[in-house]
Amino acid sequence: MRGPARIVGGWGVDATRSVQFSFDGRRMQGFSGDTLASALLANGVRLVGRSFKYHRPRGIVTAGPDEPCALVDVIGAHGREPNQLATTLALFQGLATESQNRRPSLRVDVLAINNLMARFLPAGFYYKTFMAPGWAWERVYEPLIRRAAGLGRLDAIVPAHATPAESVHDHADVLVVGAGAAGLAAAQVLGATGLRVLLADQDTVLGGGTLLDARWTRWRESVCAQLARTAAVRRLPGTTVSGAYGHGVYAAIQTLDPAESAAFGGMRERLRVIRARRVLFANGAHERLIAFPGNDRPGVMLAGAALAYLRRYGVAVGRRPAFFLNNDEAYESVYALTAAGICCAGVIDSRPRSLAADRARDMGIEVHAGAVVEKVYGRHEVRGLGWAARAGGQRHKLEADCLLMSGGYSPATALASQLGAALRWEESIAGFVPELSPDLGQAAGAARGHCGLAAAAHDGRAAARVIAAQLDCAVRVAGADADAEAELPPDPEATPISALWEVRCRGKAFVDLQNDVTAEDVRLASREGYEHVEHMKRYTTHGMGTDQGRSGGLVGSAVLAEARGMPLATVGLSRPRPYSQPVPLAALAGGETGQHFKPKRRLPLHDWHESAGATFVPVGLWLRPLVYARQGGWEPVLAEAGNVRRAVGITDVSTLGKIDVQGPDAARFLDFIYANTFSTLPVGRARYGIMLREDGMLLDDGTTSRLGPQHFLVTTTTANSAAVLEHMEFHLQATCPQFDVVLTDVSEHWAQFAVAGPRAREVVAAVVSAADLCADAFPFMAVAEARIGGIAGRVFRISFSGELAYELAVPARAARAAWVALLEAGKPCGIRPYGLDALNTLRIEKGHVTGAELNGNTSAGDLGFQRLLKRNGDFIGRTLAGRPGLAAPDRLQLVGLRPVDPAGRLRNGTQLIDASERGASLGYVTSSTPAVALDGWVGLALLARGRQRIGTRLLATSPIHDEHTEVEILSPHMLDPENQRVRS
Amino acid sequence: MSGPEYPGSPAELPGVRVDECTMGVVEIIARPGRAGELVEIARGRGIELPTFGRIAYSSDRLALCVRPDRWLLLLAPPAPAASGPDRVDWWESAAQAGAAVDQSSAWATLLLAGPRSREVLARGCRLDLDPLLFPVGLAAATIMAQVPVILAAVPSGLLLLTSASTARHFREWLAAAAKPFGLMPQSIISVADLCRSESG
Amino acid sequence: MLRIPCPWCGLRDEIEFRYRGDATAIRPAGDGGVDAFFSYVYERDNRRDWHLEWWLHTGGCRRLLEIERHTLTHEIRSVRDSAEALSARPAAAR
Known part of the structure; x- marks a missing residue:
């Protein structure tokens, strides 16, 4: 076609406001209100893209979101956005667009040869052709196909989201999808009942088919004005419902208009998660x-x-x-x-x-x-x-x-099908109509196969009345119906399709x-x-x-x-799944990006650690101080750990899970939950405990203290704190509800610090009032209420580091005062804070386990805890832990190890093999560190027949690093196996 | 074009206020089958423990119930040296019926006020906060901004309790969600302030 | 996405709950033996039918709920607190 095609002023464009835009570098002019497609057509542009496979020339086919061909790249300030629909893309000043899938240009496309080779490119072509040799797929075929096929291309992942996004939760009694004749009429009826209605339409203007028929203008304007006055009806133009998930949940993408976009910092789309008691599909055909x-x-x-x-x-x-x-x-x-x-x-x-x-x-x-x-x-x-x-x-x-x-009109059944609606063949329209369960909602108008706007409006009203009756809401405004009926322009008589x-x-x-x-x-x-x-x-x-x-x-x-x-x-039709229309990933992510991507849990002393120069490490959701130094490497870690072995250190262990257990059956409950016995624990003492899953594998470990005859405090590992609480709550409600016990999660209330090292007693004694901390009066595993720097708290004599150590607990709000008091008191002793890396170094030397060893695949026997399993009484995991396979001698058992060459290093994950046999892996290194009390590196490993192999040599091998280190297998208790330090 | 939800530009928006409350929190847990007894003992001491999903308040304390047979009692903040349960002076007589556990440091408490506050929360809260369905007097535990949150409709606005460790995360999320609605600078308030009506 | 009508908290999104397994699997007595425990821990019918299951409402009341859900349609037919559910079961099945 030659020359401009704009012939009359359409109602949707403002011919007094021209808008400049470009397509493939050609600068053109459209009007405010145009889509890119309408502006291109107005400028006589026909060819807008090349097809996916054959590179055939393609033009604009539709005037809305159904468009299969007119997909373009939008060149924005933040990069290239592919696959934008020209038929829904609102024209704006300076919009720059490019066609897709053509090389070098739209008119001359060298890959159009695919079209001539079409007989060799049938359906299933990839499956049949690119079969062999296997290596060629990755190196030859895939790059070739990727270049030849496809639509738009991504330049790069935009590092930070160019525009903000958010998701919003909505609730309604009725979600009306589509605001054409049926949807508007339905919303009008529902609005008169007082039900809360959400009326969503993908178009930025409500009206659907009535927008193209001047006879319906008066009706549409009157209904829209009425809806605008009805507080219970919320209208959402520019909102495409594209997912129906059952249980009344729907996803919709709302495109913000320019004014709202500006108010929301340039946001373009918003994800709406809509929960509705009923849905009315009036989304046309x-x-x-x-x-x-x-x-x-x-x-x-x-x-x-x-x-x-x-x-x-x-x-x-x-x-x-x-x-x-x-x-x-x-x-x-x-x-x-x-x-x-x-x-x-x-x-x-x-x-x-x-x-x-x-x-x-x-x-x-x-x-x-x-x-x-x-x-x-x-x-x-x-x-x-x-x-x-x-x-x-x-x-x-x-x-x-x-x-x-x-070729006729097919009712829009995708959303109803997502809800499991059956499709019924309707000969009169030569199409399928949805059979939606009334419990879910109704379909009305063209979406149910009705032809004509008046028929659709009538159907919308009828469907709305059914829903209102189901939800026990009568139409309150008498006569509203009759008035509106009279105004409906009649549908012309038609011959069927x-x-x-x-x-x-x-x-x-x-x-x-x-x-x-x-x-x-x-x-x-x-x-x-x-x-x-x-x-x-x-x-x-x-x-x-x-x-x-x-x-x-x-x-x-x-x-x-x-x-x-x-x-x-x-x-039939193939079953559609969400989303029924493309949804930008940024909109799905909503506000959960960047710093809001996932929650961060911060320690009560987070700010202190930060000011002390800590480098933080994410552990689960927690941010924990890794080392009090900005530089990397082992040197500052070993300085911190060495100070604990020589003098005294302090570390923040507030991340431990803490569960308060009270009640007459508290001890019996813990005996059931734990593999070892707590009913024999005296008040004022703590005990190390292990917990199994019912399948007999280890779930968690930690110390439990008896604060009173019916009062215990359980500590869990940081990683398992939520899981252990759930485990206990589940069993207390499902398998042992007869126990008179109450559980309270007090993890967040208490801050807890470990003070460890040969001089720990001096430091703690200076701060803890009115408690005799000498070894006889307050032995290893003793617990007491105490004032710490004047703050009411608790003192535990427990040790993870292998040194004489105390753990001090104070309410988190007072954590800083207590911590600073301890640091002050420890100055003469040379106290230093130590981070997670030093903590790890200390516990590896001592042979204590963490998540690396409590990895869900280890049994009590594997880690040397078999003596902790009580012989009498039921407990979770008892029976299945006794299965022969869990006690088999060739299982992986916990051992210590160190390189034979004192200059050698260890690496976590390294496989252990027998060098003389060059056989399969016998196990692997779970934890490793340069030692501070010992020489060179030490590590822990899980090794087949590990305890039998103590004293032997194996090869620790990591083929991908090309590292092969001869190691000596040790007892895991590499430091102070007699526990003299912790008991000193 | 976008419907009635967001009229006007940011300058015209009425604003949302987020205040931080300092308070003491005691968790009161009835032992199995002893809830009625516990409620009676508390009532005898002038403390109303509300039914599930509700709040009860007097001039200087607020109790809420979002777990069956459990209450959070919000009080004036404890002195730094005080230990928790001792502060509930009626506790001794109730001890057989349940447990009281100090949780003063476990929760961070925010008060969200202003006519748009429910719209702000819809950015992360999955509950239907329509004032007709969630009027003053109701409380609920839910997940918001990916973390557990207890919310209660109090006379002065919406009270939000979040774990101390996630308080900063939650505040930052709330500030980001509230920004387009106009966020007023926050101040520190007390339990007594919660129970005054929003206009006051 | 499921929406579960918690008898305490009302209709809530699935994200607030933690699935805790088959509620028809009854933990054997402590001396029940390996076979009974093996069956309790591992053996599941995985039927296309109504199914009783435990869900812990971790994001709400933290009560354990017994939910009857259809494994094909995800329809939820009944929900009750574990205490009510267990008291309704014959003593042998508790």
């Missing part, structure tokens, strides 16, 4: 394509799209349009274009006769009834078409610059324009055994594009049905 040779040529469009471009944007999609259709509704476009003064080249109607065709003839339009289009002339755009009688015979040529097709899916002639007839799937591909799939519609979909990729096959999905099923000789009703 999708116009279908017809599969005929050349139905993908730029200039072949859906008839309804031409109507939208004319009425909304004032754009004529052609100067000499031809039509190919099989239903009366599509004649609206014929009449409208003719009324706008555009000379219609002719109408090819597959039906022998129809009321609409008669009206067209009365207007002087030539209608070829009982005929089909067999050929499209023109390469980069439509120049004409060849038609013939459906019964066969001579082909006639018709000059035309665009071809507007309509006659199904037409495909015109079988020479040439490619597409059923999926985005994924380049032809009717022949569908037949091939059927021949090759992919007969089920779901198999056909996956074999051909039919309906797997961003448009989800809306315009051609049913056509593909129909071709398959014919190939299989089965009714279309039996073949």
Whole structure:
């Protein structure tokens, strides 16, 4: 087509406000209110992209979110955003866009040779061709295919999100999806009941089909005004409901208008998670394509799209349009274009006769009834078409610059199908309608197969009344209905559709324009055994594009049905899943990005640690001080650990889980939960305990203190604090509810510090009031209430480091005062804080286990805890821990190890093998560190028959690092096996 | 175009206020089958322990119940040297019926006020906070901004209790969510302030 | 996504709950032997049918709930507190 195509001012554009934009470097002008597609068409641009597989020239096909072809890259300040729909992309000043999948340019595309090689590129081509040799896939085939196929490309992952995003939770009694005649009428009825209604429509203007029919303007404006006054009805224009998840949960993407976008810092989309008691699907129907040779040529469009471009944007999609259709509704476009003064080249109607065709003839339009289009002339755009009688015979040529097709309308069933709705074949519309369970909601209007706006409005009202009755809400405003009924413009009388899916002639007839799937591909799939519609979909990729096959999905099923000789009703549609429309990942992430990506738990002393120069390490959600130094390497770690061994150190262990257990049955409960015995523990003492899963494997360990006859304090490992609490709560409620016990998580209330080292007693004694800390009065594993620097708290004589040590607990709010008091008191002793790395060094030397060894695969016997398992009484895991396999001698057992060469190093994860046998792995290193009390490196390992191998030598090997170190196997208790230090 | 939810530009927005409350918290847990007894003992001492999902308040304390047979009692903050349960002077007589555990350091407490506060919370709260369904007097435990939060509708606004370790995370999230609605600078308030009506 | 009508907290999103397994699996007595415990821990029917299961409402009341859910449709037919559920069971099945 030559020259500009803007002929009249559409209601949706403001012709007084021009907008500059560019496409493939060409600068053009549109109007405020245009989409990129309408502006391109207004500028006479037809060719907008190259197809996915064959690189065939493609144009704009639709006027909305169903668009299969007009996908573009938007070049923004923050990079290139691919796969934007030209048909919904609102034009703005300076918008820069580029076409996709063409090289070097849209008009000259070297890969269009794929089109000539099409006979070698059938469905399933990749599966059949790129088979061997295996290495070639990664190096040759995949890069080649990736370059040749596909649509847009990502330049790079944008490092920080260019625009903010958020998700919002919504609640309603009724979610109305779609604000056309049915949705508006339904919302009006529901609004009069006082029910809370959310009315969402993907268009930025509410009205749906009524927006294209001037007779409905008054009704629409009156209803919209009424809804705006109804507080219980919230209208969400620009909001696409694209996921229905059951249990009343829906996902919608809302596109923000410019004013709101500015208020929200440039946010473009918002994810709405909607929870509704009922849903009303009033989301209309999708116009279908017809599969005929050349139905993908730029200039072949859906008839309804031409109507939208004319009425909304004032754009004529052609100067000499031809039509190919099989239903009366599509004649609206014929009449409208003719009324706008555009000379219609002719109408090819597959039906022998129809009321609409008669009206067209009365207007002087030539209608070829009982005929089909067999050929499209023109390469980069439509120049004409060849038609013939459906019964066969001579082909006639018709000059035309665009071809507007309509194969009928398919109700939008995707969301209802996501909810499990069955689809029922409805012959009168040649389409499937959803059968939604009334407990979930209703479908109404075109979404339920009704033709005509008045019929849709009536249906919307009826559906709304059903829902209101279900939710026990009467329509409160008497007479509101009757008034509105009278205003509805009547639907014209129509001749029913006659199904037409495909015109079988020479040439490619597409059923999926985005994924380049032809009717022949569908037949091939059927021949090759992919007969089920779901198999056909996956074999051909039919309906797997961003448009989800809306315009051609049913056509593909129909071709398959014919190939299989089965009714279309039996073949059905492939089942859609969320999302029914593309959703930006940024919108799904919402606000949970950057610093909000996941919560950070901070210690009560976080700020102190920070000011002391700590480097933090994330441990689960916690931020823990790793080492009090900014520089890396082992030197500062070993200085901290060495100070503990020589003098005294202090470390923050507030991350430990702490569970307060009280009640007459507290001891019995702990005896059941733990593998060892707590009922024999005296008040004022602590005991190390291990906890098993019911399958006999270790779950967690820690010390438990008896604070009173019926009062215990359990500590858990940091990593398992939540899991152990849940474990205890579960069993107290499910397997031992008879116990009179209450559990309280006090992890957050108490800060806890370990003061460890030969001089620990001096430090603690200076701060802890009125307690005799001498070894006899307060021995290893003693516990007492005490004041720490004047603060009410608790003192535990427990040790993880292997040194004389105390753990001091104070309420977190007073943590800083207590910590500072301890540091002050420790100054003469040379106290220094130590971080997680030093803590780890100390415990490895001592042979204490953490999550690296309590890894879910180890039993009590594996870690040398078999003597802790009590002999009498039931406890969780007791029976299955006794299975022979869990006590087998060849299991991996905990051992210590060190390199034979004092200069050698160890690495976690290194496999242990017998060098003389070059056999399989016998185990692996779980933890390792340079030692401070010992020489060189030491580590812990899980080793088959480990205890038998103590004193032997093995090879620690890491092939990927090319490291092979001879190691000596030791007892895990490498330091002070007699526990003299901790008891001193 | 976007419906009635966000009229006006940020400058016209009425604003949201987030204040931080300092308080003592005691968790009171009834032993199995002893809840009624515990409630009676508390009532005898002038402390109302509300039914599940509700709050009860007087001029200087607020009790809320979001777990069956358990209450959080919010009081004036403890002196730094005090130990928790001792402060509930009626505790001795109730000890057989349950347990009282000091949780004063476990919770950070924020008060969100202003006409848009429920819209702000909808950015992370999955509960239906429609004032008709969640009026003053109700309390609930839920997950918000990926962390456990207890919320209660008090006369002065919405009370939010979050774990001490995640308090900073939660405050930062709340500040980000509230920003487009106009966030007023925060101040420190007391338990007594919670029970005054929002207009005051 | 499931929405579970907690008898205490009302209708809540799945994210607040922790699945705690098959509620028809009854822990054997402590001296029940390896076979009984093996069955309790490992043997599951995995049927396409109504299914009783435990869910711990960790993000709410922290009560353990017995939920009857259809494994195909995810429909939830009944929910009750574990205390009520256990008291309704015959003594042998507790």
